[in-house]
Amino acid sequence: MASDFEAQLRAVALRVTRPRLAVLAALRDHPHVDTDTVIRLVRTDLPLVSHQAVYDVLRALTDAGLVRRIQPAGATARYEARVADNHHHIVCRSCGAIADVDCAVGEAPCLTASDDHGFVVDEAEVVYWGTCPDCATNRTSQ
Numbered sequence: 001m002a003s004d005f006e007a008q009l010r011a012v013a014l015r016v017t018r019p020r021l022a023v024l025a026a027l028r029d030h031p032h033v034d035t036d037t038v039i040r041l042v043r044t045d046l047p048l049v050s051h052q053a054v055y056d057v058l059r060a061l062t063d064a065g066l067v068r069r070i071q072p073a074g075a076t077a078r079y080e081a082r083v084a085d086n087h088h089h090i091v092c093r094s095c096g097a098i099a100d101v102d103c104a105v106g107e108a109p110c111l112t113a114s115d116d117h118g119f120v121v122d123e124a125e126v127v128y129w130g131t132c133p134d135c136a137t138n139r140t141s142q
Ligand SMILES: [Zn+2]
Pocket: 092, 093, 094, 095, 096, 097, 131, 132, 133, 134, 135, 136
């Protein structure tokens, strides 16, 4: 598995480092986690890694397109390793749980603007909001 990540890093001309490999592995296993969670996960492998090092890795990987940063309104930024497929997210208003939703169209922009005002539109940011199954169950049982 590590060699996959090494190939990904080399493909975008990033040096292979243990913190970068650890962040990619953490995001593969735990999609949509915030920075603090990434730090905690990475430290299970690399106990001495600093906050700043993880911030720097997340920024470098995001800039290189290996990691996608999402930030639903009112939430902290989350990171995931699933990139370049224009998938959307569904967010629970109650607990903040996030799930992936495949784009029904597939390619951005998947919504047609009724009036593009002459802009070249390349993306429509789609976030579905609702109540997750756990929160819906808790609500009805209370
Ligand atoms: Zn919920």
